[in-house]
Amino acid sequence: MARVWFRSTVLLVCLSLLTGCWDRRELEERTSILAIAIDMVEGRSDLYKLTVQIPIPIKIAGSSGKGGGGNADAVKIMSVTGRTILDANNNLQLRLNQKLFLGHTRVLAISEKVARKGIGDIMDSFRREPQIRRLMWPIVVEGEAATLLKFKPQLAQIPVVFLMDLIENGAKMGTIPDQTLGDYFNQTSNKTMQPYLNYVQASATEVRWKGVAVFRGHKMVGALNDIQTWSLLQLRNKERGGDVIIPLPNTDNGFVTFRPHFVKKKLELKGSHIAGQKNHGGHAATFVCELQGDIVEVTTNLHLPPEKFITQMQGLIKKEMEGRARKLFRQLQKDYNSDLLKLGLALRAHHYRDYWEKHDWEKDFKNFPSDVVYTIKIRRLGMEMQ
Known part of the structure; x- marks a missing residue:
């Protein structure tokens, strides 16, 4: 009897493996x-x-x-x-x-x-x-x-x-x-x-x-726009963004083009007392971003040695990128009140008790102290290694 039940079970299992897609549609x-x-x-x-x-x-x-x-x-x-x-x-x-x-x-x-x-x-x-x-x-x-x-x-x-x-x-x-x-x-x-x-x-x-x-x-x-989106990509997703075209000072229609290749980003959250920020309990955020890239175009000869040229270009690019980022902060906080930078995610993870529980982020984001610091590293000038 046991053998009959065993054979029946094996047969049923085999039959179940032969079933097709009954509700298939070509x-x-x-x-x-x-x-x-x-x-x-x-x-x-x-x-x-x-x-x-x-x-x-x-x-x-x-x-x-x-x-x-x-x-x-x-x-x-x-x-x-x-x-x-x-x-x-x-x-x-x-x-x-x-x-x-x-x-x-x-x-x-x-x-x-x-x-x-x-x-x-x-x-x-x-x-x-x-x-x-x-x-x-x-x-x-x-x-x-x-x-x-x-x-x-x-x-x-x-x-x-x-x-x-x-x-x-x-x-x-x-x-x-x-x-x-x-x-x-x-x-x-x-x-x-x-x-x-x-x-x-x-x-x-x-x-x-x-x-x-x-x-x-x-x-x-x-x-x-596209330029502000590139700043968002760098500070949010660590993506390189597009080329940075900057007017050269003291030149007649001169420009330099910087092409980022590598991005490093770190968000620093501060919880100590900061003068003038009492409404947020001294909390503030600073984005620290490092861009490495190449100079791919210079439309005017500045007649500078490479070392001095690199130093001057890094200063120009740093100023430009920090200006773009601060404009992005103003748009997202003051104009749109929309946290695309994931600041709230970081605050909830690292300052839940001392900040997140005590504040309504949808209302407080527009006034939250935020800043940015860029570090620019130029890797190449055209085909030359510096």
């Missing part, structure tokens, strides 16, 4: 969406316009022996309206012959008008949808978000692929933040920091990265 039976754009319906504050970019596999170059078509034929642009994102998504499904699939969606474009109104309800639907990838890039678009899906780049067949390459390569070079949907969810769930998203400008033929959109909660409150 790729040809799905309508994949590569990018989504969200705008407000003109003249209506209660309706969203949802625009999607759908690839047409048979018309993509390389998908057949004939080589495919041009970028105008490789994708289909469709727009629908709805009271909510899910309502618009359901209306879109009624116009398609296959089931919508969001697992390949890489870009979520949001118009600036929608972002300034608030995107909490929009993000709620994406957060609850299991198909949505947390590595998707949410982007704020100046003007109409659908323009980002409709533009026709000359360097790529599918518009969203061009945009993906733009962000990926910029993130690798340290000039564009790699801000994903998962990062946004983490930041909005954390009371110690505020979120930001990449900010772009799109036209019929091209797209340009402009900086980052600054949020307080789920509402956009302002924007940082």
Whole structure:
């Protein structure tokens, strides 16, 4: 009897290993969406316009022996309206012959008008949808978000692929933040920091990265340009940022260009009494940042020996970078009251009892004493090693 039960158990186990995907769905039976754009319906504050970019596999170059078509034929642009994102998504499904699939969606474009109104309800639907990838890039678009899906780049067949390459390569070079949907969810769930998203400008033929959109909660409150964003990347993420172009003093239209390569950053928090800062119990923050890089361009011959030239250039660059950082502090604290620098995260970790418990960070951030000190190290002058 025991042998019979043993054989039956083995048989059942073997049968369970032979089961297939009973609810499988072939790729040809799905309508994949590569990018989504969200705008407000003109003249209506209660309706969203949802625009999607759908690839047409048979018309993509390389998908057949004939080589495919041009970028105008490789994708289909469709727009629908709805009271909510899910309502618009359901209306879109009624116009398609296959089931919508969001697992390949890489870009979520949001118009600036929608972002300034608030995107909490929009993000709620994406957060609850299991198909949505947390590595998707949410982007704020100046003007109409659908323009980002409709533009026709000359360097790529599918518009969203061009945009993906733009962000990926910029993130690798340290000039564009790699801000994903998962990062946004983490930041909005954390009371110690505020979120930001990449900010772009799109036209019929091209797209340009402009900086980052600054949020307080789920509402956009302002924007940082490319130069201020590079300072943010250095002080927040230890990314190198872009080239630093500085006018040379006492010259006729002379400039020097410094290219950072390596960034070291340390946040120093002070808790001792500081005169004039009684409201914060003597607490203050100083960002200590070291940049190592090369001089890649000098448009005027200063006729200086290398040692003196390096010393003078390091002083100029230090002054420029500290000025940019202090301007960034003023924008984030006074204008936007949005902690993108993760100061609150550091205070909660290191000064929980003596500061964090006693203060409302959302109100106190705008007046918290913050400063920055840069150290510049020039590694090379052109091809010469110094």
